[in-house]
Amino acid sequence: MTLCFDQDVVDLARSVVGARLLVRGVGGTVLETEAYGRDDPASHSFRGPTARNAAMFGPPGTVYVYLSYGCHLCLNLVGRPGEAVLIRALLPEVGLAEMVARRGTDRQIASGPGRLGQALAISLSDSGKRFGGGEFALETGSPAPELLVGPRIGISKAAERPWRFGLAGASGLSRPFPEQSRLPARGR
DNA sequence: CTCTAGATAAACT
DNA sequence: GTTTATCTAGAGT
Secondary structure (H helix, E strand, O other): OEOOOOOOHHHHHHHHOOOEEEEOOEEEEEEEEEEEOOOOOOOOOOOOOOOOOHHHHOOOOEEEEEEEOOOEEEEEEEOOOOOEEEEEEEEEEEOHHHHHHHHOOOOOOOEOHHHHHHHOOOOHHHOOOEEOOOOEEEEOOOOOOOEEEEOOOOOOOOOOOOOEEEEOOOOOOOOOOHHHOEOOOOOO
């Protein structure tokens, strides 16, 4: 089932958990996401468009890639203008051998945004491309999975917003969620 | 488990 | 010119 990218970024972040992500034919099930809003001090879009965040202001479904800490490429899905979903962890399923080779290890292949970027061979030049049937494919599964929710990782501003979502019961999350806080099934 | 170094683009002063 | 950043691997306790 195809995903509607034109929705509130928090709803979008929840919809993406459990979806199947394929980048150039390699990928798996999304285990963990975070939402970044337009009026969100933690978001790259907070101070308006710049050269770096231009893709965040592209149409819904745009790919946004940025370089973190000088060495990690992180993959985001743009929703409405200035809003994006950071994809933080993946269950490696398709093209496993290729991902292992890129990572140089068979553990923690895509458990964390930087590791995921490496496993999927993301590059800065992917920023501005589109999620669709081409290089970047994203398909939701039929049963809406049960979700975990918690505060976002590694940010210093608006750290209290519970905008991190994970697949309940999954192994391979970048970090555990606080007290395994399940999101009520209602609301999704 | 905690701590630290690393590596670089872009924003900031 | 300086600081920060949606992080990770590896070493140390």
